[in-house]
Amino acid sequence: xxxxxxxxxxxxxxxxxxxxxxxxxxxxxxxxxxxxxxxxxxxxxxxxxxxxxxxxxxxxxxxxxxxxxxxxxxxxxxxxxxxxxxxxxxxxxxxxxxxxxxxxxxxxxxxxxxxxxxxxxxxxxxxxxxxxxxxxxxxxxxxxxxxxxxxxxxxxxxxxxxxxxxxxxxxxxxxxxxxxxxxxxxxxxxxxxxxxxxxxxxxxx
Numbered sequence: 070x071x072x073x074x075x076x077x078x079x080x081x082x083x084x085x086x087x088x089x090x091x092x093x094x095x096x097x098x099x100x101x102x103x104x105x106x107x108x109x110x111x112x113x114x115x116x117x118x119x120x121x122x123x124x125x126x127x128x129x130x131x132x133x134x135x136x137x138x139x140x141x142x143x144x145x146x147x148x149x150x151x152x153x154x155x156x157x158x159x160x161x162x163x164x165x166x167x168x169x170x171x172x173x174x175x176x177x178x179x180x181x182x183x184x185x186x187x188x189x190x191x192x193x194x195x196x197x198x199x200x201x202x203x204x205x206x207x208x209x210x211x212x213x214x215x216x217x218x219x220x221x222x223x224x225x226x227x228x229x230x231x232x233x234x235x236x237x238x239x240x241x242x243x244x245x246x247x248x249x250x251x252x253x254x255x256x257x258x259x260x261x262x263x264x265x266x267x268x269x270x271x272x273x274x
Contacts, residue, residue: 083181088188092153093158097148099145107125111165124149125138126139160183
């Protein structure tokens, strides 16, 4: 026997959204006096007539493929985990308890869970609105243009500095050369005048 029941302790319907390829964790509360009962998680069929068990825990935990269920009997809730979500996991599920009385089993659907896996948002979606994230060609990238313009500028500065240094050095050398030439010429004239005076004195004698 399978039926639906409403309890004050538990939500009648919840909606869970998780990312494809990720993990969905669903908490299912259940009423007291059901701590020792079997907890299960089933998926409602397309015709809404049956609910297929995905995992059921006879003790405090159970695993079935990508589905796992752990039962916290102290606080009266079970936790269902679905890993590696796919689009096929989309649908309506139920958290329930199963009780056995004499030879008959009773399955009670407690909380309806609507699961909707979603595609993760792309990393570029968080970019500032109104800005483009197109790649910049290497030929016009800011870094390349800066480096290409800085090289000629440095070369020109070096050439100007070298030219000024050569010019200054030339002026200094020319000045020293003129000074030496004038000094030698002055000494030669003084020596010549002295010789002239000496010859004139000898001639008079």
